[in-house]
Amino acid sequence: MIRVQAEDFDVGRELEKLSDGNLDVGGVSCFVGLVRDMAGDKPIETMTLEHYPEMTEKALAEIEAEARSRWPLADTLIIHRYGELAPGDRIVLVAAASAHRQAAIEAAHFLIDWLKTKAPFWKREVTPDGGQWVDARSSDDAAAERWIEK
Amino acid sequence: MIRVQAEDFDVGRELEKLSDGNLDVGGVSCFVGLVRDMAGDKPIETMTLEHYPEMTEKALAEIEAEARSRWPLADTLIIHRYGELAPGDRIVLVAAASAHRQAAIEAAHFLIDWLKTKAPFWKREVTPDGGQWVDARSSDDAAAERWIEK
Amino acid sequence: MKLLYFAWLREKAGLSQEDVTPPDTVATVADLIEWQIGRGGGYTEAFSDEAMVRVAVNQEYVGVDHPVAAGDEIAFFPPVTGG
């Protein structure tokens, strides 16, 4: 399941839905990304997420399909917000449910690493110095690289 | 934070508390373990968790301290239930909050793998054939082994 | 073809989308970027650091050798920073 939305989400309820009615699920793993309060040594006032709607859905569906092809998963979930957010706000939730613990954990880890380098979202932070687009980080590329099947 | 309790818990609220008031947290990773409905090809009616209270708290505190010594974490949480549970019930929640995504994810993964082989809990399943203590699995030992620092 | 711009590429180009008809010699993404640089002003600035430009043709990531044709939706944007 994929959702791209401006609104916040309820993590507990979303995780519950993921295993609801499937009693073969032994574990649910998730990652929640939050807006931090500092950009280097500058306090963040707002963070705005822009995205490419037609491509976002496609990219997230591909990421989800890739996870399901690699691990035996009962269900997966990606929720990503766009628009203006404040420090402490939730940005993204990825989750994977599986009969098997390691599959759920690895798949959720994969989902967020892959999303970070493949989903067409861009962050713009506003600090007292003005607005600035967030630079992509080589550590995110390295994290995604680990999942490339040789 | 460690809690060993008979009662259920609210995953969403627990995760929220983990980052509440700490705006340096960029990510929270968690794993929720659930009671599955089948033991091999036998339907599970109930699962009862026994533990060793005086040692459980100590063991979980050590697991948490170990995670905090290995990764830069803002907070960690382990909630483990005991007593009689039914298929679909939550058993355990582990979570880690960090400024850094990889730290949060790896720490939560470590917490559940380490807990599985170190925390003094024992599961007893009741199926139509009667009650049986769950055997420890070598795959859990292998999973914990990966985290042993060489 | 329909061109889309996102993030600072949108700001530098000065618009979020437009319909263009480049000359027939523009056959690949690389040709299109070269043509954009030649348009001057914000376009030249937006495409000046090619290493920072990612391209999607019809919502799929492509390399600079990928062909472009009339009717394509071609998006230009910096490396993504979601999640």
Added chain:
Amino acid sequence: MKLLYFAWLREKAGLSQEDVTPPDTVATVADLIEWQIGRGGGYTEAFSDEAMVRVAVNQEYVGVDHPVAAGDEIAFFPPVTGG
């Protein structure tokens, strides 16, 4: 010393805890297990497969060479299966 039993070790021993005073020759966990096997009945059965018995002295995992002494809390249980 205080002995605790959990899971199927508790069921086989037939009790969850007891206070015992083994002979002075029981100086280590290995000695204590040997003594338990010699007690007969449920004890012999509980400790018959030593590879399945885990031991904690004063709430810390220990090996069979670990010393035991009066006043210790010694727990016997199978490999853990929580989480």
